[in-house]
Each structure stands twice: as C-alpha cells, then as structure tokens.
Amino acid sequence: MARICVIGSFNIDIMAACQRFPNVGETIVMNRFDLQVGGGKGANQAVALGRLGADVMMVGKLGDQFYGPEYLAVLKRNGVSCEAVEVVPNAFPGAAFVAVDGNRDNVLYIYPGTNALVDPAWVDRNWDAIGACGVFLMQLEIPMETNLHLLARLDGHKRTLILDPAPARPLPPALLTGADYLTPNEVELGMLAGMSVESEEDFRTACGILLSQGARAIIAKAGKRGAFIATPDSFELVPGFRVDAVDPTAAGDTFNAGFALALSEGKSVFESVRFANAAAALSTTAFGAQGAMPDRPRVEALLRG
C-alpha cells in the first residue's frame, strides 16, 4: 500500500444548525452550536484516511493560537504523520463558519489564517518525505501556486494525483490536465464547466466539457445519488448508500479519502468509488466535519449491506 500525502488546509470549524438560512439583514436563532477542533478540507481528508487505517502524512500549517496546537494532537490521535505540519508562532490557524439548515444543506465561510502560508518553500523543505509518497490529495484552500509547485515537482514521478477542486474557483490549465482524477461536486463542476449542474444529463455534459479541455478523468460527487465516473470513453453512475443523514459537512472530504485509500490498494476505479461512497455516507450521520468519519470495519459493513 503506497503512502498517501495530503497537502492542504486546517480550519477550526464554528458550526451552527438552523431551520433555514437567514435573509440579508435578518437575525435568526440557531438550534445547535459547536466549536470543533477539526475542519479544513486538507486535514479532514487526512483524518478520514487515518481513521480508515491508511499510511498518511499531512503537509500544512497551523497557528499556535485559537486551538492550533490542539488540532495537531487531533491529527496524531487519528494516526496521521505530522512531520510536515508547522505550528506558526503568534498566528491564527484557518477557521470556518459552517451553517447547516433543516434540509441538511450547508453554507460555509472560510478564513485562511495560516493556510495562506503553505508556500512552495514548505514543499521543498519537506520534499524527502513528500516525494516518497505514491498517492497525493490536493484541494484549493492553500495558495494555488503551492499546488502548481507540487504538481511540477511530481513531474516524471510515478504517482497518482487526486485534485478536489474545492472550494469552487477557476483552475489553472496545468492542474486541470495534470491531475489523474478531478473530484468536484455539482457546484464545483458547474463552475469549472460554466453551466449549472443538476440532472444526470447536466453531469454528463459538464464532465464532457472538462474532458475536452484535457482533464484525464472526473469523479463527480453527486450527493445522495452517489458519484459519476467520466473518462474520454465512458460515463457511469456508482450509486450511493442510504443512511440517516444529519450533516453533509466533510462528506466530500471523506469521499476523497476513501477513494484515495482504495486506489492505493489497487482496487479498480469503480470499486474505489463504491468504497468512497460508503465512507462518505457514514460521515454524514453526525454533526460536524470529523464526528462521524468512519473506521474501516464500518465501511466494510455498509458495503456488505
């Protein structure tokens, strides 16, 4: 099993549940509130991988204020190697405000904090450990130039690179074409393809647009429906699993983790997406990003049905 490297963000998540989202200028009462030392798409993916039993290292930066050092302990407790995680003195880590409404939809605001300091030099400084990994996971909550730098340094390496283009923002062509797998949800896919994505036909069309621009393969997350695998030769749905969902926050991160782990074990793309769907479904069964991220036996049990 190849070692998996996650490069990306940490956030301290301030979570709120409300019946509906407020209108502009309106104040509403939340029915649930929590401050969670666990969040940020990068660290969520690393923690999900650790829970699933992967050999995983995290590359990123935390501030020493507002629960940053506590977050380092969370990573270690979940089996994530932290030799490439710096705790920056006198600095705030990234933070996110996450609101979940009665339909189990969410909206997020993020503050970059020390995620903005994850620069190309940090990749170079940790290259010995990073370059020894076989599977890489990236998202878009650290500077784009750092992801581009890692991509350039991986040139010529035998590796698998998964890029979760989240949060939605324009993607430099080198990243669009350089990743082995792009794993957008419908919002990110729609933004990248320049159209709105709802129906299966929309997914097919939007994936086709990205493939025509040079994307190699797209694993488009479609929420409860599951995920679509789109390549230049095929387009198919891998159905999702039914669970009692409480909160979708970090379901996408758990999906990426499950997909990366299964691929690293040599499973087919279809089987890897099925494994990812099961892990992601289970992660929605508690409030917050990391609360319900499953261990491997729970995923295997859901897969067995």
Ligand code: RIB
């Ligand atoms: O994907 C979910 C994550 O997005 C949250 O944990 C929040 O911190 C934002 O990064």
